[in-house]
Amino acid sequence: MLGGGRFFLESGFADLGQLNELLFDVAAWWQVDPFALAERGLDRLIEARDHAQRINKLRQEANDG
Numbered sequence: 001m002l003g004g005g006r007f008f009l010e011s012g013f014a015d016l017g018q019l020n021e022l023l024f025d026v027a028a029w030w031q032v033d034p035f036a037l038a039e040r041g042l043d044r045l046i047e048a049r050d051h052a053q054r055i056n057k058l059r060q061e062a063n064d065g
Contacts, residue, residue: 012046026052
């Protein structure tokens with residue numbers, strides 16, 4: 001079905017549970033409906049995560065500096 005589980009490994013996720021946790025974490029960060037985010041696709045989820053991490057790093061640097 002999903003290439004013997006390689007789908008998750010190639011995407012950087014160990015299993016569906018890890019992907020689901022990321023989905024809800026990113027949705028909470030951006031204050032959006034996690035189910036609406038899930039409909040946007042894996043590439044959008046990863047993009048939203050990357051931008052959240054970038055913004056968080058900038059905020060931390062501003063607070064430290």
